[in-house]
Amino acid sequence: MVVGSASRGCQVAVIGAGPGGYVAAIRLAQLGKDVILVERGPRLGGICLNEGCIPSKAMIHASDLAYDVREGASMGISVSNVSVDLAQMVRWKNGIVTRLTGGIKFLCDKAGVEIVRGEAELIEERRLSVQTADGQLLIDFEQAIVATGSSPMELPGFPWDGTRVIGSREALELDQIPGRMVVIGGGYIGLELGSVYRKLGSEVAVVEFLPRLAPALDPEVGEALTRRLEQLGVELYLGHKAEALEDGEPAQVVISPVDGGESVRVPADVVLVSVGRVPNSSSLGLETVGVDTDDKGFIQVNEKMQTNVPGIYAIGDVVGGALLAHKAYQEAKVAAGVICGESVAFDNVSIPAVIYTDPEIAMTGLTETAARERGHNVVTGTFSFKASGRAMSLDSTEGFVKAIADADSGRILGIVAVGRGVSEFIGEATLALEMGAFLEDVGLTIHPHPTMSEALQEAVEAALGKAIHQVNR
Ligand code: FAD
Numbered sequence: 001m002v003v004g005s006a007s008r009g010c011q012v013a014v015i016g017a018g019p020g021g022y023v024a025a026i027r028l029a030q031l032g033k034d035v036i037l038v039e040r041g042p043r044l045g046g047i048c049l050n051e052g053c054i055p056s057k058a059m060i061h062a063s064d065l066a067y068d069v070r071e072g073a074s075m076g077i078s079v080s081n082v083s084v085d086l087a088q089m090v091r092w093k094n095g096i097v098t099r100l101t102g103g104i105k106f107l108c109d110k111a112g113v114e115i116v117r118g119e120a121e122l123i124e125e126r127r128l129s130v131q132t133a134d135g136q137l138l139i140d141f142e143q144a145i146v147a148t149g150s151s152p153m154e155l156p157g158f159p160w161d162g163t164r165v166i167g168s169r170e171a172l173e174l175d176q177i178p179g180r181m182v183v184i185g186g187g188y189i190g191l192e193l194g195s196v197y198r199k200l201g202s203e204v205a206v207v208e209f210l211p212r213l214a215p216a217l218d219p220e221v222g223e224a225l226t227r228r229l230e231q232l233g234v235e236l237y238l239g240h241k242a243e244a245l246e247d248g249e250p251a252q253v254v255i256s257p258v259d260g261g262e263s264v265r266v267p268a269d270v271v272l273v274s275v276g277r278v279p280n281s282s283s284l285g286l287e288t289v290g291v292d293t294d295d296k297g298f299i300q301v302n303e304k305m306q307t308n309v310p311g312i313y314a315i316g317d318v319v320g321g322a323l324l325a326h327k328a329y330q331e332a333k334v335a336a337g338v339i340c341g342e343s344v345a346f347d348n349v350s351i352p353a354v355i356y357t358d359p360e361i362a363m364t365g366l367t368e369t370a371a372r373e374r375g376h377n378v379v380t381g382t383f384s385f386k387a388s389g390r391a392m393s394l395d396s397t398e399g400f401v402k403a404i405a406d407a408d409s410g411r412i413l414g415i416v417a418v419g420r421g422v423s424e425f426i427g428e429a430t431l432a433l434e435m436g437a438f439l440e441d442v443g444l445t446i447h448p449h450p451t452m453s454e455a456l457q458e459a460v461e462a463a464l465g466k467a468i469h470q471v472n473r
Helices: 019-030 046-051 053-070 086-111 188-200 219-232 325-339 368-373 389-393 422-434 439-443 454-463
Strands: 005-015 035-039 114-117 119-124 127-132 135-146 150-152 180-184 203-208 235-238 240-246 251-257 264-268 270-273 277-279 312-314 353-355 360-365 378-384 400-406 412-419
Touching: 005 019, 019 035, 019 046, 019 086, 019 135, 019 325, 035 135, 046 053, 046 086, 053 086, 053 188, 086 114, 114 127, 119 135, 135 325, 180 188, 180 264, 188 203, 188 219, 188 270, 188 353, 203 240, 203 251, 203 264, 219 235, 219 360, 219 400, 219 412, 235 264, 240 264, 312 325, 353 422, 360 422, 368 378, 368 400, 368 412, 378 454, 400 439, 400 454, 412 422, 412 439, 412 454, 422 454, 439 454
Parallel strands: 005 035, 005 135, 035 114, 135 312, 180 203, 180 270, 203 235
Antiparallel strands: 119 127, 127 135, 150 277, 240 251, 251 264, 353 360, 360 412, 378 400, 400 412
């Protein structure tokens, strides 16, 4: 119920305080704009800080620790009676969320960003209505940025009930380790969270429609991941479709091969549905002001993050593409820069991506397949972590680094890495791409020894036929 109505003005209104919105608001304030940041949720930070990137990585780390202490026998470490208190693990994770989201509030306050709590809707080209706890607030703006993010997609036949059929949010809040978990969707979120529960002791089955994991990457990546997941005891049903949920204790997930054949019933105490995300664009008043979306509801923008309506920008998950926090950060800086008259655009060479499974998968630039499809005469070099002293010392020799380059010019086109901790050096590989580096540039760069990042230098040297720590092909 609207109990009152007030109005305010500002130069820029930002809707949504996730990685897109809060970064845009802070940057705008740094550049001297009077900014209002509107957030409907109880905390700033969006999906990323509250129920996405950070909480999932905290749970991954904790489950790795629980797993590693049980697996230390070959190094002479045996720990008996290891027990996991999931409720405490979740409390620890929530403590991190509280610290980080509070930190964002502090940074916004320090930058002079005004925060308004409530649900925003565009009601005119230059006016927002915000439903706050105290009533309706009208905000008149000169320019606006829509950064409302995305939500998990529902799967027909598997309606969420928050306990038996859950999404990623609930999977990060369980207080008991499920006996049997079925994960529907073998994308990165499903695989990361499925691995967490497998390492904590659940029986985990993953049902994926496509015939292989990591289908956007070169086949050896999915093969390495599949091998390791099977070694961990994750049951993989690739090329299978989840069709129905049958009641019972446990419930049964009915799945069938995509290319025909007998259906199978997989028992589940908990079903985690992770089949994609949809943009939060439907109740924003976009039609009222004439902002164009595509047929899935993602807002259409150009490389300056401008929508078709002058003065209205959109960034982050709500515009589609790679639904990743660091893409949202960059788009936020571009939109803020454009609003402040800077000559900037989203023209990055690469948006790196990481899957935090065991082993991690990190990639930047083109895959070998994509490079060939674009007509490059391709040369590749691969270095296996089986030959890496650092990987051996970490007892993590699964994986490799592969460098993909144009054979004629020697320019690096892409890097794919599979292995422990590879997320930490994919930024270096991305810098190489952004700077138009050639194989020699990375090959001549001294990498500290012993590190996993040496494998990047070795892979590049292998592409040059100059590998030292493995036999050149
Ligand atoms: P969001 O983070 O979704 O924020 C949008 C905000 O807008 C929300 O706070 C919402 O409450 C608010 N809002 C929506 N509508 C309104 C309205 N009408 N009025 C006011 N406020 C509104 N990305 C990575 O890069 N690395 C990872 O490791 C990673 N892990 C992930 C793990 C999981 C389990 C999930 C679910 C996601 C993960 N992501 C990861 C994706 C990442 O979280 C998103 O890409 C990122 O949060 C998108 O940022 P955003 O600002 O566009 O939107």
